[in-house]
Amino acid sequence: MLNKLLIPLILVLLQFTQINSQTPSFHHYSATSGLASSTVYYILQARDGFIWFATANGVSKFDGNQFTTFIINDGLNSNSIIAMAEGKNGEIYFGNYEKGINVFRDGKIQNYFTEVNEERLAISYLIIPRDANEKQTIYAHGIYSGVNAISESDTAGFISVNPIPSQRATYKLTQLTNNKIIAATSDGLYDFENEKFTKLNITGLPDSDLYSFVEGDEGSYFAGAKSMIYHIKNDKVIKSYDVKAYGDIGISHIFFDSNKNIWFSIMNKGFYFIPKGTDKIIDIGSKMGLQNSLVNKYFEDNEGNIWISTFGKGVYCLNNLYLKSYNENDGLSNNTVYSITKENSGKIIIGTFNGINILEDGKFHRTKKNIGKLLTEYIYGIKNFDNSIYVGVSLNNSIVTNVSFKGINFYMVDRQSFAKTKDGLYLFGTGHDYIIVNRRLNFTEESKHLFYIFRDSSNLNRINDIFEDSQKNVWIATANGLCKISGLSYTTDKVKGEKSFFLDDPVLNSRINSVTQDNQNNVWFAGANGIASYNLESGSVTSYPNLLGYDLSASNFITFDKEDRLWIANMKGLFLFDGKTIKHLTGKTGLPSSEVLSLYFDESENLIYVGTSNGLSVLDINQFDNFNPLPPNVIIVDVEAGDSLYTGYDNLIFSPEQHDVKIDFTALNFSSPGTIKYRYNFDGGWINTDFSLLNFVSLGSGTYNLQIMAKAQNSDWGKPTFITFKIQPRFTETLGFYLMSFLVILMAVLLLYSLRVRIKNKK
Numbered sequence: 174m175l176n177k178l179l180i181p182l183i184l185v186l187l188q189f190t191q192i193n194s195q196t197p198s199f200h201h202y203s204a205t206s207g208l209a210s211s212t213v214y215y216i217l218q219a220r221d222g223f224i225w226f227a228t229a230n231g232v233s234k235f236d237g238n239q240f241t242t243f244i245i246n247d248g249l250n251s252n253s254i255i256a257m258a259e260g261k262n263g264e265i266y267f268g269n270y271e272k273g274i275n276v277f278r279d280g281k282i283q284n285y286f287t288e289v290n291e292e293r294l295a296i297s298y299l300i301i302p303r304d305a306n307e308k309q310t311i312y313a314h315g316i317y318s319g320v321n322a323i324s325e326s327d328t329a330g331f332i333s334v335n336p337i338p339s340q341r342a343t344y345k346l347t348q349l350t351n352n353k354i355i356a357a358t359s360d361g362l363y364d365f366e367n368e369k370f371t372k373l374n375i376t377g378l379p380d381s382d383l384y385s386f387v388e389g390d391e392g393s394y395f396a397g398a399k400s401m402i403y404h405i406k407n408d409k410v411i412k413s414y415d416v417k418a419y420g421d422i423g424i425s426h427i428f429f430d431s432n433k434n435i436w437f438s439i440m441n442k443g444f445y446f447i448p449k450g451t452d453k454i455i456d457i458g459s460k461m462g463l464q465n466s467l468v469n470k471y472f473e474d475n476e477g478n479i480w481i482s483t484f485g486k487g488v489y490c491l492n493n494l495y496l497k498s499y500n501e502n503d504g505l506s507n508n509t510v511y512s513i514t515k516e517n518s519g520k521i522i523i524g525t526f527n528g529i530n531i532l533e534d535g536k537f538h539r540t541k542k543n544i545g546k547l548l549t550e551y552i553y554g555i556k557n558f559d560n561s562i563y564v565g566v567s568l569n570n571s572i573v574t575n576v577s578f579k580g581i582n583f584y585m586v587d588r589q590s591f592a593k594t595k596d597g598l599y600l601f602g603t604g605h606d607y608i609i610v611n612r613r614l615n616f617t618e619e620s621k622h623l624f625y626i627f628r629d630s631s632n633l634n635r636i637n638d639i640f641e642d643s644q645k646n647v648w649i650a651t652a653n654g655l656c657k658i659s660g661l662s663y664t665t666d667k668v669k670g671e672k673s674f675f676l677d678d679p680v681l682n683s684r685i686n687s688v689t690q691d692n693q694n695n696v697w698f699a700g701a702n703g704i705a706s707y708n709l710e711s712g713s714v715t716s717y718p719n720l721l722g723y724d725l726s727a728s729n730f731i732t733f734d735k736e737d738r739l740w741i742a743n744m745k746g747l748f749l750f751d752g753k754t755i756k757h758l759t760g761k762t763g764l765p766s767s768e769v770l771s772l773y774f775d776e777s778e779n780l781i782y783v784g785t786s787n788g789l790s791v792l793d794i795n796q797f798d799n800f801n802p803l804p805p806n807v808i809i810v811d812v813e814a815g816d817s818l819y820t821g822y823d824n825l826i827f828s829p830e831q832h833d834v835k836i837d838f839t840a841l842n843f844s845s846p847g848t849i850k851y852r853y854n855f856d857g858g859w860i861n862t863d864f865s866l867l868n869f870v871s872l873g874s875g876t877y878n879l880q881i882m883a884k885a886q887n888s889d890w891g892k893p894t895f896i897t898f899k900i901q902p903r904f905t906e907t908l909g910f911y912l913m914s915f916l917v918i919l920m921a922v923l924l925l926y927s928l929r930v931r932i933k934n935k936k
Contacts, residue, residue: 203487396422493763505915510784602636
């Protein structure tokens with residue numbers, strides 16, 4: 174019977190698809206989100222932390238939640254802003270393509286210049302080199318119109334424009350960390366010094382169009398040509414990347430991020446990614462639906478997010494880059510991932526709602542839907558015993574089927590859970606409050622031996638997990654609670670074992686979903702009411718319905734990393750507990766979903782595989798540990814007192830009628846903007862709030878001191894921002910009024926006393 178089932182099953186398994194998969198976590202912003210336009214030419218982060226976008230319909234300033242847009246009515250010379258640059262004093266220059274330059278200074282947009290000698294400049298790029306001198310020079314250039322040096326000083330402002338003609342197309346000027354300026358041109362690279370072009374002789378670099386340029390690490394840099402990327406160091410090409418397969422046209426933009434990854438885009442062909450230390454090219458643009466889009470700019474903000482601006486499709490913020498995610502579009506048979514394990518050659522095996530998936534070298538191998546029922550059914554769980562993979566699957570067939578595929582030995586078990594003990598016993602979980610114990614993997618109805626858990630007869634109670642610890646205790650995780658079986662033994666006619674229950678423990682006497690063991694002789698349990706541990710040496714139980722203020726109910730799975738830190742899969746996200754602090758990852762911090770169903774720790778690669786209800790994520794622990802988000806600082810947006818609005822916050826003094834005060838503020842966070850929390854202290858204790866607006870009504874006269882601080886998810890609280898204001902007293906509340914009142918009363922008393930004396934003397 175086994176051989177008859179084996180042949181068609183192998184045929185089914187051999188029909189698999191290979192899909193190169195990887196989808197980053199990202200936020201998408203467009204005109205419908207409040208951005209001035211979905212065509213974004215340039216991105217800049219100002220020194221105050223706000224991010225600016227130059228678009229086809231004005232400029233937008235962004236705090237992570239709200240856009241503030243400036244257009245012609247606000248002072249721009251035109252709405253088509255192509256380039257931006259920040260000056261040494263924090264002012265921001267906006268390059269209009271044919272209408273000069275505007276400057277944003279002191280909260281207002283001003284005209285810097287429109288024409289020079291009655292001629293307009295074609296501006297595609299602005300660059301302000303770092304210069305320790307008082308003089309500031311702005312270089313404005315188009316591709317074919319040469320470079321214009323715009324001189325100014327702190328005292329005189331705009332001075333003059335000096336045209337610097339060029340005999341070649343100038344695609345980009347870039348200042349290196351050593352302050353040299355390099356020009357990428359139509360016939361190679363040039364050094365741009367003292368407003369002169371000097372050809373750089375680079376061995377191995379052709380004298381042809383170099384459309385893009387970026388600085389690398391250790392004194393190197395990258396240049397993008399037609400279908401080629403050149404890595405240059407010490408005046409010679411040390412490596413080249415042939416990307417002709419992705420488009421036989423120019424590399425329009427190239428970027429090297431702080432993690433030493435290479436990003437590049439091809440005109441109207443989306444964008445691509447070369448991970449650090451590899452030659453592998455990943456077509457991320459296609460994963461995000463941008464395979465035919467024009468990318469205008471790459472930018473990395475001070476949180477490490479990668480921003481990508483496009484023509485007509487808005488901007489994308491690739492965030493929490495320690496995560497890579499996969500879903501059905503990448504080849505998963507289903508987005509609901511119930512179980513994950515790894516076999517000895519490194520293949521990751523994933524069990525979903527309707528099939529088994531093998532992840533190898535970034536590609537999924539899976540059975541096609543509707544071809545053979547066996548591996549398109551519900552997968553309860555997958556476990557690895559001695560490099561044989563046991564799959565709990567809904568087959569409606571009690572026969573255990575053995576299949577070999579891609580060098581993996583699979584056993585398909587039609588049971589809710591499964592375990593194999595060190596003594597060679599096979600344990601099968603059921604939905605009826607008993608386990609089946611056998612010495613053979615395959616058994617008949619007549620030969621199976623039952624071991625009842627809570628009662629001595631069949632009762633509805635699903636066995637969710639079976640686990641044998643290092644002392645050979647067998648733990649049964651059920652829908653009705655936990656059972657420990659000591660001394661489990663099997664004879665030809667009977668199964669024996671001593672059962673223990675935990676009826677007084679609120680966590681262990683409720684649904685338990687999974688069991689595992691750490692390296693400190695503790696057995697851990699994840700369940701409906703939280704998590705718990707059992708110490709094998711002392712026999713003590715410690716339960717955690719919550720931990721450091723986090724609710725751990727609805728926990729599904731637990732695993733441990735190399736540092737013995739506790740990772741908890743929960744329906745409210747993924748928790749990491751290091752013994753002192755907790756970090757919490759959710760759908761707002763990059764996971765495909767906050768409903769985390771399964772985990773697997775890959776020790777050799779130091780990765781955590783995270784199964785959710787909306788796909789699979791792979792968390793790079795090294796990158797995650799190096800990602801320490803800075804606490805966000807609170808920025809006061811404006812203060813409203815009565816009918817007056819204030820944008821300056823020094824020496825705020827309000828009249829008695831301005832006793833209703835509103836304070837609007839924000840805290841900058843771009844990787845997880847929906848997680849910002851605030852607290853404030855208004856002449857009293859600290860109060861937590863989710864809102865970025867405080868409204869104080871009917872305040873009395875006096876001086877008020879307000880402190881506001883913020884935190885993002887997994888960051889500390891930032892430093893408090895202070896604001897002080899004074900409400901002047903009404904005349905009836907002043908010392909003068911009190912003195913005058915006192916004098917009036919005193920005079921009345923004296924007058925009354927005088928009258929009484931006079932009356933008395935007359936008598």
